[in-house]
Amino acid sequence: MGKFTKKIINLPKRLLVEEPLSLYSGLRGMFRHSSKRVGLPPGQAVYTGTQTDIPFNISVFAYTDHELTEHHNISTDELFTLSESHKFLWVNIEGIHHVDKVKEVCDAYAIHPLTMEDILSVEQRPQIDDNEDYLYVAVKMLQFDPKFRKTVSEQVSLVLRKNMVITFQERKGDTFDGVRTRLRSGKGKIRKEGSDYLLYALVDTVVDHYFLVLEKFGDELEEIEERIMLKGQKRDFTMLYELKREMIHVRRAVWPLREVVSKLERDDIKFIRKSTRVYIRDVYDHTIQAIDSVETYRDFISSLGDLYQSVISNKLNEVMKTLTIISAIFIPLTFIAGVYGINFENVPEFGWEYGYAYFWGLIIIVGGITGLIFKIKKWV
Known part of the structure; x- marks a missing residue:
């Protein structure tokens, strides 16, 4: 009997009986989303995520060193009018399942159909694509949902053009409130530097929130460790399994980002100035730290699983x-x-x-x- 078969047999009965397919839910979701494109030619505008009733919303921060104006819930025509100004623009688009409107925006800014396809394919790994007229970056934004005590992952696509950053999100709510606060206050370099600095700030905020999510993992694991040492109940093993699945999703978001940030720092990308690469190097260091934390917690989860088995074995030995x-x-x-x-x-x-x-x-x-x-x- 192989190791994998033994692990399946030793899983809690609830996971094998009530949720027999939960072991492969992440892969199943990936394949289900990918199946929507089967048979279609490249560059087709097909949203691969879950359809929701979230309205399509465009918000714009138009700013210079001395001035900032905010525009919320504007139409695409108003957006195109703002684009003609000489200000730096941050265009945030929510509700990319409205494919027609996303296509309208992409066509207006000469975003290649293959890039639009990547924007609408929400189950892909973080990536970077340097085009002639723009720079495309896709990252995974992680947030911890305290209600369900689990990690919520969302793909955020960033398009960097001259004097403009466009972010595409699936739903309302993100980790960019700190960037918005800095833009409104006018403190620091964010309004003095170019759009590439804004791109750096957005990516840096995404990476910083990885540590907040990992901190929640650490708190959960410490509580489980204490309970295992005191009681060693079956629900603790079940929670360890669920945390291990969550950590797999976090790892899928963090590991590929290292390559993306490395290219932003080292490659000769015309949209990224040399002065901004110094700050991107700091993001790279944070990404490496996040990866180290993920691997540490993965080992910790495995060791807690062994500890649980040892505590149960000791209890059984005492009874015998x-x-x-x-x-x-x-x-x-x-x-x-x-x-x-x-x-x-x-x-x-x-x-x-x-x-x-x-x-x-x-x-x-x-x-x-x-x-x-x-x-x-x-x-x-």
Whole structure:
């Protein structure tokens, strides 16, 4: 029997009976989304995520060193009008399942159909694509949902053009509030530098939130470790399995990002200035730290699984030890009771006046001596 088969057999019964397909839910979702493109030519505008009722929304931050204007829930025509200004623009688009409107924006800014296909394919790994007129970057944005105590992953596509950054999101709510605050306050370099610095700030915010998610993982694992040491209940093993699945999703988001950030830092990309590459190098260092943390927590989860098995084995050993001691004490007592339970007539003790008291005294003495021997041997 292989190791993988043994792991499946040892999984909690709830996962095997109530959720028999949960082991492969991530892969199943990936294949399901990819199947939407089967048979289609390249560059087709097909959204591969889950359809929702989230409205299509465009918000724009138009800024210079001394001025900032915000525009929310604007139309595509208003967006194209703003694009004609000489300000730096951050265009944030929510609701990319509205494929026609996304296609309209991509066509207006000469975004290649293959890039548009990547924007709408939400189950791909982080990547970077340097085109003639723009730079395309796809990252995975992670947030921790305290209600369901799980990690929520969303693909964010960033398109860097001259004096403009366009971000495409699946739904409302992101990790960019810090960037918005910095733009509104006008402090620091974010409004003084170009759009490539804004791209850096957005990617840096995504990476920084990885540490917040990993911190939640650390807190969960510490609580589980304490419970395992005290009780070692079955639900702790189930939670470890679920955390391990969550860590796989986090790893899929973090590992490929290292290559993306490395290209931003080292490759000769005309949209990234040399002065901005210094800051991107810091993002690269943070990405490496996040990867190290992911690997550390993966090892920690495995060690907690081994610890759980050890605690359960120790509990079982204690139970077996107790039962063995009780059985060992009662073996001679059972023998004595069997001897005096025979059906022969000429047993001398049967005629004694104090034969019954003699029997119980013998039982107590033999049981006490057996228990004393276990005590001296320190088996109890």
